[in-house]
Amino acid sequence: MLTIDDFEPVSLDDRACFLEQYRLFPPVHSDNTFTNIVCWNHYAHYRFAKVRDSLVICSTIDGKVRFRAPIGPDDPALLDDLFSLAKSESPDGAFFILDPVSRERIASRYPTLALNPVRDLYEYVYRSADLADLPGKGYLTIRRHISRFHRNCSNEVEAITPENMEEVRVFVNRWCNWKDCENDPLLAGEREAVLFALAHFRELELQGLAVRVEGEVAAMTVFEQMNHDTGLVHFEKGLPDCEGIYKAINQETARRLRDACTFINRESDMGVPGLREAKSRYHPDHMVEVHAIAVGDL
Numbered sequence: 001m002l003t004i005d006d007f008e009p010v011s012l013d014d015r016a017c018f019l020e021q022y023r024l025f026p027p028v029h030s031d032n033t034f035t036n037i038v039c040w041n042h043y044a045h046y047r048f049a050k051v052r053d054s055l056v057i058c059s060t061i062d063g064k065v066r067f068r069a070p071i072g073p074d075d076p077a078l079l080d081d082l083f084s085l086a087k088s089e090s091p092d093g094a095f096f097i098l099d100p101v102s103r104e105r106i107a108s109r110y111p112t113l114a115l116n117p118v119r120d121l122y123e124y125v126y127r128s129a130d131l132a133d134l135p136g137k138g139y140l141t142i143r144r145h146i147s148r149f150h151r152n153c154s155n156e157v158e159a160i161t162p163e164n165m166e167e168v169r170v171f172v173n174r175w176c177n178w179k180d181c182e183n184d185p186l187l188a189g190e191r192e193a194v195l196f197a198l199a200h201f202r203e204l205e206l207q208g209l210a211v212r213v214e215g216e217v218a219a220m221t222v223f224e225q226m227n228h229d230t231g232l233v234h235f236e237k238g239l240p241d242c243e244g245i246y247k248a249i250n251q252e253t254a255r256r257l258r259d260a261c262t263f264i265n266r267e268s269d270m271g272v273p274g275l276r277e278a279k280s281r282y283h284p285d286h287m288v289e290v291h292a293i294a295v296g297d298l
Contacts, residue, residue, distance in 0.1 A: 031068075149243060201222075207222070230263040232267075
């Protein structure tokens with residue numbers, strides 16, 4: 001029987017274990033990537049257990065434990081054990097399903113169980129060629145904003161490297177001061193996640209870009225190859241001084257990913273109306289859906 005004592009805290013040293021699992025069962029939602037887990041570990045206090053051929057992940061946010069569907073082959077006994085554990089450790093919480101394969105397995109094994117969509121956590125996946133080329137009338141306004149940015153703001157785009165890493169860190173702190181991160185726990189947590197990613201950039205095999213305006217870093221992005229056909233943009237930040245800078249760095253990222261990735265996952269909108277509108281404006285190819293189970297119904 002699976003118990004909470006079978007779970008151990010996630011650390012950077014566990015990367016090889018996660019990547020080995022992901023070679024067999026590639027993630028499709030960013031919350032299951034090792035980069036997201038380890039970078040947000042200070043906030044979500046992740047733990048994991050290796051059970052037979054599966055990886056099981058849980059988080060603890062504000063004292064509430066949350067479990068996820070196992071990452072691995074179909075294992076009905078493990079699923080039953082995990083549901084029992086969720087009921088005992090998180091009786092008022094939700095059990096999250098982050099991929100369609102797990103959703104189908106659970107729906108088949110528990111046909112009367114309600115699988116509740118969590119729209120705020122749906123992730124937007126685009127065709128990389130669309131984001132790189134911005135073709136047709138549907139992207140006309142975005143192309144105009146980018147043109148205005150290049151006309152009004154003298155800029156250069158460069159890869160994030162050890163040589164400019166400190167300048168990127170300084171930029172992140174400038175961005176956080178502008179956003180008043182100290183008074184927003186989620187933004188403060190994001191700042192720590194970005195800085196962790198930059199501190200372990202090479203170990204996590206991340207890529208990134210910085211946009212300089214008048215010589216100073218004014219925007220940055222961090223991304224990686226998520227699975228065989230999808231790139232994942234983890235962080236994208238820009239200062240408000242130059243209109244269109246977010247659209248410009250979005251396009252530059254896509255141009256660098258398009259040869260390796262058919263798709264680009266740009267994560268969720270977290271239920272923020274303005275962000276939802278902005279992400280929808282880029283015409284996603286599809287969404288990675290998230291469903292939750294009310295633990296009390298198990």
